Every structure is written in C-alpha cells, then in structure tokens.
Amino acid sequence: MTTVPDSPTSTARQPIGTPATPAAPVRSARHTALALAAVCLGFFMILLDGSALNIALPAIERDVHGSMAALQWVVTIYTIPLASILLTAGSISDRWGARRLFVSSLAAFTAASLLCAVSPNLTVLVVARFLQGIAAGGLLPTTLAIIARTYPDPIERAKAITVWGATGGLALVAGPIGGGALTELLGWRSIFLINVPVGLITLYLAQRYASETPRREARAADLPGQLTGIIALSAIVAYLIEGGSLGWLAPVPLVLLAVAVVTAITFVAVESRSQHPMLPLAVFRRAAFSASITNGFAFQFGGYGLQFMLAIYLQQQWGLSAEKTGVYFLPFGIAWVFGTIVLNRRLVHRGPRFLLWTGALSSFVGSALLLGVTDQSTWPLFAIGTGLTGLGCGVFSPSLNAAALLAIDPAYAGLGSGVLNTARQVGMAMGVALLGSLIGMHDTMLGLRVSVVLVALCFFAIIGLSVAYVPRKETA
Incomplete structure (x- = not known):
C-alpha cells in the first residue's frame, strides 16, 4: 500500500517580476466533475494496487518460486523510489505543470503495470515494480494540485478533496476483497492487468478535462542529495530484508549496513551544505x-x-x-x-x-x-x-x-x-x-x-x- 501527499502546495516560489498566476479557466460542472473523476481514478489505482498486492503475495511466491525475501522486495522496491521522489516532485511539477506530470506519470504507471502482469520471472517483476514506484512518485503529488486548480472556490475545493479522500477509503476496503477474488479467479497477474484499461480511461479524462497548472521557475534539483538518499534508504531496507534471510551478522547484510551508515552520513553532510537542499535539515x-x-x-x-x-x-x-x-x-x-x-x-x-x-x-x-x-x-x-x-x-x-x-x-x-x-x-x-x-x-x-x-x-x-x-x- 501506499499513501499520498496531503498538500498541493509547492515549495517553489514565483520570482518577483513574473506575471501573476492566471485564474483557472471557467468550466462547466460536467467538465470539473470529469476532471475530478480522472484524479480520483488515478489515486484509486495506486492504492488499490498496493492493498490488493499484499493478498496476492503468496500466489506470486508459488508461481515464481521466490522466497520471503523476494516477496519483501516486490513490495519495497516500489516504495523506495516513491519515497525518494516525493520531495522533488513539487519542483518537477512547477517546471512541467501538474497535469502534464500527472498524465506522463500515469502513462508510465499503466505501462509498468502491464509489464508486471506479463513478467516471466521474479527479476522482471521487481524491475517493473521499481518503474511503478518511480511513476507513482510523480503521479501522487499532482492529484491535489490539479484539484486546487480545478476548484478555485475554497468551499467547492473542500468538497472535492472529501471525494478524493473517500476514494482512498474505498480502495482500502476494495483492495483485499478485490485482490483476493481476482487472484482466486484469474491469477495474481490480473491485479496488475486491471490497471491497463482503468489507466487508459483515466488518461483520456485527464487530457480532455483536467486544467493545467501554471508553470513557474523552480529551484535547482539537488542531485547529490537525491542520489545519496536513495542509496542510504535502499541499503538499510536491503539490510533488513537480507539480514532476515541470510542472518543479521552474515557478510552481505553487514556490508549493506555499512553502506547505509556511510551514505546516510554523506546525505546529512550534503544537505547541510547545499544551497538548494532536497531536505533542509533546519x-x-x-x-x-x-x-x-x-x-x-x-x-x-x-x-x-x-x-x-x-x-x-x-x-x-x-x-x-x-x-x-x-x-x-x-x-x-x-x-x-x-x-x-x-x-x-x-x-x-x-x-x-x-x-x-x-x-x-x-x-x-x-x-x-x-x-x-x-x-x-x-x-x-x-x-x-x-x-x-x-x-x-x-x-x-x-x-x-x-x-x-x-x-x-x-x-x-x-x-x-x-x-x-x-x-x-x-x-x-x-x-x-x-x-x-x-x-x-x-x-x-x-x-x-x-x-x-x-x-x-x-x-x-x-x-x-x-x-x-x-x-x-x-x-x-
């Protein structure tokens, strides 16, 4: 499973002297409702995929002959890039526009879901899940930004966000039941395959009805912080997974722990000295x-x-x-x-x-x-x-x-x-x-x-x- 950002606010600020943010175009109630439907469907896909996957994991283990450690990687290899990208997704959205990032990320998520469904072995499945995580990292932070653009009136926006939140609750309940039923009737691959038609419908709705957010000058990307953060997180998660499989004091887990400690210290040093840190330590x-x-x-x-x-x-x-x-x-x-x-x-x-x-x-x-x-x-x-x-x-x-x-x-x-x-x-x-x-x-x-x-x-x-x-x- 996964969670989502709770605020559409970006950390980037509009430079002095640039034109004021244009008002959102006036649209009919039908257009705004369909734009909200697109955002909620994208959100629903991400949460349903995660909650359904937990139920399907033993079936995946039997089919691809993986271990418990392999099952953990199927889940965590998705979460690691998602967690790492969230902090910089706002800057990307500022440069590209939230709708453009939403559509691009949704297309990538749909394609990665198809790759998960047709994966011939565990290696391909893990790679596909990693790609899903990258796409989700770009997709999730844009949902509320599009809602804010579509509903400039605070009262209407609050109602739309309530619908968005209820969609997450529905996915939480539907995931285990739907995932279990799909796995029993059609096999575990169906929980990924169902994302394809839903994703295509969502892409159509988003491109046709969602309003683009204004593009702004964004701060420079903190690539050293991004890289060291990903390595540190990946290494500590790998230590926890492989340590449980091989033994906490086995050579490979100990090397992973050492890498995690060194890169975490490096990450703190990089962020404390960067002019545009991904994570301001202050x-x-x-x-x-x-x-x-x-x-x-x-x-x-x-x-x-x-x-x-x-x-x-x-x-x-x-x-x-x-x-x-x-x-x-x-x-x-x-x-x-x-x-x-x-x-x-x-x-x-x-x-x-x-x-x-x-x-x-x-x-x-x-x-x-x-x-x-x-x-x-x-x-x-x-x-x-x-x-x-x-x-x-x-x-x-x-x-x-x-x-x-x-x-x-x-x-x-x-x-x-x-x-x-x-x-x-x-x-x-x-x-x-x-x-x-x-x-x-x-x-x-x-x-x-x-x-x-x-x-x-x-x-x-x-x-x-x-x-x-x-x-x-x-x-x-």
Whole structure:
C-alpha cells in the first residue's frame, strides 16, 4: 500500500517580476466533475494496487518460486523510489505543470503495470515494480494540485478533496476483497492487468478535462542529495530484508549496513551544505515538527507493515485462500474507513493532538490483542484486534499532516507535507522489510509476537509524542 501527499502546495516560489498566476479557466460542472473523476481514478489505482498486492503475495511466491525475501522486495522496491521522489516532485511539477506530470506519470504507471502482469520471472517483476514506484512518485503529488486548480472556490475545493479522500477509503476496503477474488479467479497477474484499461480511461479524462497548472521557475534539483538518499534508504531496507534471510551478522547484510551508515552520513553532510537542499535539515530543529515526522514514520511502519505481515501469516499458517484472506481483513478496512470518514470529521474540532493520541490508543489496544492470536480458532480475537487497529488508524492518520503544519512556518507548508509523506513511505518500506523478515523466522509464532510488539510500540510512541509535543488547537 501506499499513501499520498496531503498538500498541493509547492515549495517553489514565483520570482518577483513574473506575471501573476492566471485564474483557472471557467468550466462547466460536467467538465470539473470529469476532471475530478480522472484524479480520483488515478489515486484509486495506486492504492488499490498496493492493498490488493499484499493478498496476492503468496500466489506470486508459488508461481515464481521466490522466497520471503523476494516477496519483501516486490513490495519495497516500489516504495523506495516513491519515497525518494516525493520531495522533488513539487519542483518537477512547477517546471512541467501538474497535469502534464500527472498524465506522463500515469502513462508510465499503466505501462509498468502491464509489464508486471506479463513478467516471466521474479527479476522482471521487481524491475517493473521499481518503474511503478518511480511513476507513482510523480503521479501522487499532482492529484491535489490539479484539484486546487480545478476548484478555485475554497468551499467547492473542500468538497472535492472529501471525494478524493473517500476514494482512498474505498480502495482500502476494495483492495483485499478485490485482490483476493481476482487472484482466486484469474491469477495474481490480473491485479496488475486491471490497471491497463482503468489507466487508459483515466488518461483520456485527464487530457480532455483536467486544467493545467501554471508553470513557474523552480529551484535547482539537488542531485547529490537525491542520489545519496536513495542509496542510504535502499541499503538499510536491503539490510533488513537480507539480514532476515541470510542472518543479521552474515557478510552481505553487514556490508549493506555499512553502506547505509556511510551514505546516510554523506546525505546529512550534503544537505547541510547545499544551497538548494532536497531536505533542509533546519526544519527538524523544532521538536514539534520532528515529533510529527516521527509519528508519520511510526504510523506507516505499524499500520501497513502489520497488514503485509498478517496477509502472509493467514495464508501460510492458517492455510486460507487469497479470497478468504481478503474477507478476514474486512474489519480492518471497514473500521479504518469509518474512523476516517465519520469519527475524524466529527471530532476534528478537538484538534489534531486529541485525534492523534486517542486514535493511536485504539490502535495500540487492538495490536496488543493480536498477541493472543494463535490458530484459526482465535479468529474472533483477530477480527477485534485488527478492527480496533484499523479504527484507530482511521481516526488519527488524517490528522498527521495537520499536526506537522501546526509545527512549521506556513511559508514552508509544501515542504513540511513533503517531508511527512516521505517519512511515511520510508516507514512503510522498513516495516515491510523488518516485519516480513520476522514472520519468515523458523519459529513463526515467535516472529508473529515480536512483530506485533513492535507494531504496538509504534502506536504507543505516537501517543507519547503527541501528548508531549503536538500543540493544542487553541494554543497553536
């Protein structure tokens, strides 16, 4: 699975002396509705692909004869380029225009999905997933920018963003059920192949009805920061995956760990000296902002890492089919959507701090209950535990961006949103890597319990950091 940027704001500023941003062209209600449909379909494709893939992983393993480490790479090789590109996607959008980047990225994502569907072996599948991740990194940040351009009126824009958010919730519920059904009926390749007709329809709608955003002069690309960041992230994820497969102190994992440490130090040095850093380190001097970024990382590590790990566990240890596994995830998905669309909206007046700690408390209790899960006879505990976890994630996850923006200068809202969403993608990649390695241990029950403890600790950390650092609404 994946997540998306919460703000269309770009970090680039319009130079003095340039013409004012032209108003969006006046369009009929039908045109704007079809433009919104294009954006929501693109968003739906990305989220559906990710949530459906978790259910199909054991079938992929059987077909391509891969290992647990191979399954982890199928997921994380998508997330790594996505996380790395998010911070610079705003600058690319400024140069090209959001619609142009959306259309180009969507075309690339559709083509990469076709390549995934026809992959003859694991190597080609991993390469295709990497290309999907690059395309998604360009696609996701443009969705809200196009909505902002299409709906200049704040009230109408808010309604459109609500529809956009509901689309994400629908994908979250439909992914496990649809992915399981498609895998059982047509095979795992169908979850990628379905992106092709949907992608072509979305391309047509976007090119015909979506408005282009104005192009602006953007800051210079931070190529050294981009390169060292990708290498550092790739190396630490590779260490977590290969360490679980080969042994944490085996020569290859140790080399990967050394590469991760050296390139991470280099990345910090490069960013601290760059005139146009991809990640200005000064933003972390505010404890409230650093806490919000840590919360984003912990949320993605726990919420999505848990889903990946449990999807493998149900099929390998309980012997469930892909379709039945999707049914078992219904409490998780439905409760998440209910928490987002109903509870979060009803309680939003209490401020992000309240939503963060109360939602994380529900997820903490739910994940702790999963410690009692053993064989299939404990399915009621599984349903209650995953339901409470999903409910809590639905309550607090929409407030992560609000908390981060409360802690940063409004002039850097786009940067703050980009850093938060990058941290979330990094958390997901590391969650899948580490929890996948643990569930692949020889003692599966021990791996399950250690994984659940780590997830519960992530939610507990969100409670503590939110109470300690996230400002109250009335004092922000």
